[in-house]
Amino acid sequence: MSFSVDVLEGARIALGSLLAHRLRTVLTTVGIGIGVATLLAIVGITQGLDASFEAQLASLGSSTLYVAKQPWVQFGNWWEFRNRKPLTLAHVEAVRAQCGPCETVVPLVDEDEDLAFQGNELSAVNVTGTTEDWPRVSGFEVTRGRFLTQTDDDNLRLVAVVGADVADTLFPGVNPVGQTLRVGKKPFTVVGTLGRKGKVLDSSQDLVVVIPFHTFTGFFAGRRSVTIGVSVPRPELLDEAEDALVGILRRARQTPPGKSDDFAINRPEQLASTYQQLTGALYAVALGIGFITLLVGGIGIMNIMLVSVRERTREIGIRRALGARRRTIIVQFMLEAMLVSAVGGLLGTGVGLGGARLVSLVTPLAATVKPLTVLFGVGFAALVGLVFGIWPAARAASLDPVEALRQE
Amino acid sequence: MLIELTDIAREYVVGGETVRALAGVTVHVGKGEWVAIVGQSGSGKSTLMNVIGCLDTPTRGTYRLNGHDVARLSDDELADIRNREIGFIFQNFQLLPRETALANVELPLVYRGVPARERRARAVAALEQVKLANRMTHKPTELSGGQRQRVAIARALAAEPSLLLADEPTGNLDSATGEDIVRLFEQLHGQGHTIVLVTHEPKLAARCPRAVRLSDGRVVGDGPGAQVAFGDPRP
Ligand SMILES: Nc1ncnc2c1ncn2[C@@H]1O[C@H](COP(=O)(O)OP(=O)(O)O)[C@@H](O)[C@H]1O
Ligand SMILES: [Mg+2]
Numbered sequence: 001m002s003f004s005v006d007v008l009e010g011a012r013i014a015l016g017s018l019l020a021h022r023l024r025t026v027l028t029t030v031g032i033g034i035g036v037a038t039l040l041a042i043v044g045i046t047q048g049l050d051a052s053f054e055a056q057l058a059s060l061g062s063s064t065l066y067v068a069k070q071p072w073v074q075f076g077n078w079w080e081f082r083n084r085k086p087l088t089l090a091h092v093e094a095v096r097a098q099c100g101p102c103e104t105v106v107p108l109v110d111e112d113e114d115l116a117f118q119g120n121e122l123s124a125v126n127v128t129g130t131t132e133d134w135p136r137v138s139g140f141e142v143t144r145g146r147f148l149t150q151t152d153d154d155n156l157r158l159v160a161v162v163g164a165d166v167a168d169t170l171f172p173g174v175n176p177v178g179q180t181l182r183v184g185k186k187p188f189t190v191v192g193t194l195g196r197k198g199k200v201l202d203s204s205q206d207l208v209v210v211i212p213f214h215t216f217t218g219f220f221a222g223r224r225s226v227t228i229g230v231s232v233p234r235p236e237l238l239d240e241a242e243d244a245l246v247g248i249l250r251r252a253r254q255t256p257p258g259k260s261d262d263f264a265i266n267r268p269e270q271l272a273s274t275y276q277q278l279t280g281a282l283y284a285v286a287l288g289i290g291f292i293t294l295l296v297g298g299i300g301i302m303n304i305m306l307v308s309v310r311e312r313t314r315e316i317g318i319r320r321a322l323g324a325r326r327r328t329i330i331v332q333f334m335l336e337a338m339l340v341s342a343v344g345g346l347l348g349t350g351v352g353l354g355g356a357r358l359v360s361l362v363t364p365l366a367a368t369v370k371p372l373t374v375l376f377g378v379g380f381a382a383l384v385g386l387v388f389g390i391w392p393a394a395r396a397a398s399l400d401p402v403e404a405l406r407q408e
Numbered sequence: 409m410l411i412e413l414t415d416i417a418r419e420y421v422v423g424g425e426t427v428r429a430l431a432g433v434t435v436h437v438g439k440g441e442w443v444a445i446v447g448q449s450g451s452g453k454s455t456l457m458n459v460i461g462c463l464d465t466p467t468r469g470t471y472r473l474n475g476h477d478v479a480r481l482s483d484d485e486l487a488d489i490r491n492r493e494i495g496f497i498f499q500n501f502q503l504l505p506r507e508t509a510l511a512n513v514e515l516p517l518v519y520r521g522v523p524a525r526e527r528r529a530r531a532v533a534a535l536e537q538v539k540l541a542n543r544m545t546h547k548p549t550e551l552s553g554g555q556r557q558r559v560a561i562a563r564a565l566a567a568e569p570s571l572l573l574a575d576e577p578t579g580n581l582d583s584a585t586g587e588d589i590v591r592l593f594e595q596l597h598g599q600g601h602t603i604v605l606v607t608h609e610p611k612l613a614a615r616c617p618r619a620v621r622l623s624d625g626r627v628v629g630d631g632p633g634a635q636v637a638f639g640d641p642r643p
Contacts, residue, residue, distance in 0.1 A: 323491020
């Protein structure tokens with residue numbers, strides 16, 4: 001008998017057997033269903049988190065580097081980082097002059113200051129001092145008014161461009177351009193507003209005030225280490241740019257050979273790896289729970305299949321006497337196990353998708369489930385059935401026909 | 409010769425002790441013969457039938473079926489032989505309780521890979537032969553004992569085997585119904601079927617053209633049914 005006939009006949013018998021024991025079938029599917037539901041909900045939430053985080057990272061710019069005294073993500077001795085020589089405008093100039101792959105180079109300094117406008121106040125808002133090319137590095141657009149100019153910087157003008165959240169909060173219903181904004185103790189004239197960029201890991205990028213670099217160093221913290229913002233034309237040039245920057249800065253800072261860099265080149269995707277480290281462990285635990293649930297479901301399948309084999313020993317004997325091969329019996333019982341599991345997988349997929357949707361409704365997490373995940377859920381359940389059905393099916397096939405026929 | 413059993417032994421080891429169900433049986437059966445195997449309970453009749461039916465393998469001796477040495481065959485080949493060459497009829501019918509009479513009769517043809525339409529036609533024909541065409545869609549529980557045994561006979565016939573093997577086919581039936589079944593066997597024998605029938609009833613064995621008497625796993629008589637059936641097992 002051919003394998004396809006084995007499968008067709010096996011499927012028919014399996015279906016008949018499941019329908020004959022409806023309650024038992026349903027109870028068995030529940031175990032697998034819960035496992036699949038747990039896994040799918042976790043996968044769904046994970047995919048949602050990843051998708052939203054990727055979008056957030058993209059807003060940071062995929063072709064930018066930030067050279068700073070300290071790395072964004074620090075492991076080890078903070079004292080060593082603190083005692084590094086500051087980066088200065090001279091370093092910015094060296095980079096601008098020597099870095100081939102770098103397109104735009106801007107200095108950045110920042111500090112948190114309190115803001116006030118006509119009784120509206122915002123405390124501890126990021127105030128960044130930079131130059132006219134900053135939008136090309138940061139990816140911000142000017143929506144109203146203008147951005148800072150070289151003249152603003154040369155003359156240490158008290159002018160500011162404000163982020164969307166600052167504009168909305170301090171200037172409700174008012175065009176901020178032309179208004180006088182108090183930054184710390186200094187009155188600044190708002191000359192422009194920035195387009196909205198959204199949040200990264202819950203902190204708004206739009207809560208920002210941008211002022212001329214020399215205005216910042218003149219009126220706020222003068223002797224602060226400068227961050228060098230660099231953009232490259234294409235993301236593929238990032239590595240090349242990083243190599244060039246390391247060479248230029250080591251020379252400029254006279255770092256002795258053999259000593260490690262006393263500065264850090266930061267990339268937005270470093271945040272991604274940090275994020276993955278933080279959340280990876282969480283996912284691992286959650287997935288572990290899902291798999292254990294599936295394991296329990298699988299053992300349930302195995303148990304019920306062993307019961308089924310025992311109940312149907314005589315049937316197996318009859319089939320063997322009439323010419324069923326061992327393989328035919330194996331296929332029959334494997335299909336039965338897989339069918340129960342797949343039904344459980346289908347139920348579990350429904351519940352899991354519902355659960356993921358519920359999570360996205362009641363929490364800020366966006367749980368998206370890709371269509372392939374559904375296939376994965378059902379397929380995975382069937383696989384569990386396959387694995388846990390092997391032993392009972394092998395037992396059924398290895399029964400001695402004479403003994404089997406003798407059974408009551 | 410269809411069946412050539414030479415010095416067949418079948419031993420079981422139970423709790424360290426060896427039970428000799430068959431202790432050197434030599435029997436030949438030709439095509440078209442109807443042979444009864446008689447003997448007291450425990451004499452080894454069922455064991456012999458299982459060996460002939462390729463359900464069990466002897467621990468000693470050679471068994472040739474249609475000229476093939478059965479000992480050389482793989483498990484799959486034995487399954488195929490049971491499927492093509494043997495039609496089993498059991499004392500307790502051995503029908504699948506959840507399937508209809510028709511589905512039960514079709515089963516050996518399913519395992520032979522016969523297409524559905526042909527399978528059904530052959531099963532219907534077999535049921536007609538045992539006069540059960542009007543009970544095809546009934547399940548075994550909806551049939552009387554005699555009807556069940558006739559379904560089992562139809563199942564054995566549908567596969568058109570070389571050999572019908574019946575183990576106490578009337579053992580679970582009242583005498584009138586049993587008589588119907590014996591008549592059916594007589595009819596099948598008349599049509600040229602080869603039949604080996606196991607029974608402990610001398611009256612039934614006496615109606616067979618030939619009978620083989622077993623005692624303690626040995627052949628103690630082999631001849632015309634009427635002579636061997638009532639014969640003293642120890643001559
Ligand atoms: N599976 C087995 N294990 C141990 N002993 C067995 C087994 N099958 C049969 N026997 C023994 O073999 C002998 C013959 O049994 P059997 O062929 O069933 O006899 P019969 O059908 O003539 O009543 C008996 O003594 C029985 O107890
Ligand atoms: Mg017996």
